[in-house]
Amino acid sequence: MNYWLFxxxxxxxxxxxxxxxxxxxxxxxxxxxxxxxxRDQVTLGDQVLIYHSSCKPTxxxxxxxxxxxxxxxxxxxxxxxxxFDVKYSKENPRWFCLxxxxxxxxxxxxxxxxxxxxxxxxxxxxxxxxRLSIQxxxxxxxxxxxxxxT
DNA sequence: GCCAACGTTGGC
DNA sequence: GCCAACGTTGGC
Numbered sequence: 001m002n003y004w005l006f007x008x009x010x011x012x013x014x015x016x017x018x019x020x021x022x023x024x025x026x027x028x029x030x031x032x033x034x035x036x037x038x039r040d041q042v043t044l045g046d047q048v049l050i051y052h053s054s055c056k057p058t059x060x061x062x063x064x065x066x067x068x069x070x071x072x073x074x075x076x077x078x079x080x081x082x083x084f085d086v087k088y089s090k091e092n093p094r095w096f097c098l099x100x101x102x103x104x105x106x107x108x109x110x111x112x113x114x115x116x117x118x119x120x121x122x123x124x125x126x127x128x129x130x131r132l133s134i135q136x137x138x139x140x141x142x143x144x145x146x147x148x149x150t
Numbered sequence: 151g152c153c154a155a156c157g158t159t160g161g162c
Numbered sequence: 163g164c165c166a167a168c169g170t171t172g173g174c
Binding site: 031032033129130131132 | 155
């Protein structure tokens with residue numbers, strides 16, 4: 001089992017939305033590094049930290065679970081979607097998505113500032129490569145983070 | 151709103 | 163393939 005961190009802007013889609021819906025399609029990824037992780041490495045049953053970005057405070061807010069393999073992101077074919085791109089065909093999709101389900105919303109979310117204070121998290125991708133929207137998390141990092149919230 | 155870091159585009 | 167120009171992300 002692998003561990004990941006997915007970013008979302010809560011004004012667009014928050015963990016409360018996810019909790020309410022139960023599960024959702026995680027789509028709209030338009031970055032090659034994130035796409036490659038999503039398509040090639042994220043697998044069924046993996047655990048996902050949900051991170052709220054571009055808000056106050058930015059924080060890890062809960063856990064979700066991957067419930068599908070990656071498949072072509074339908075929004076790239078949908079002329080009505082803001083993610084539509086005429087260059088990509090169904091025979092040759094460029095972007096991928098997958099489905100996740102809500103597992104847990106942290107009672108106490110973990111702000112970025114608190115993560116920065118943890119010496120053992122100093123190599124977290126979140127702290128080193130802040131812009132990546134799909135990030136690998138080590139088992140040790142995942143375990144520490146879930147401990148910090150209880 | 152600012153700006154640093156990073157990603158993409160396109161001319162050559 | 164290089165690199166300048168431009169666009170985006172996201173913390174502050």
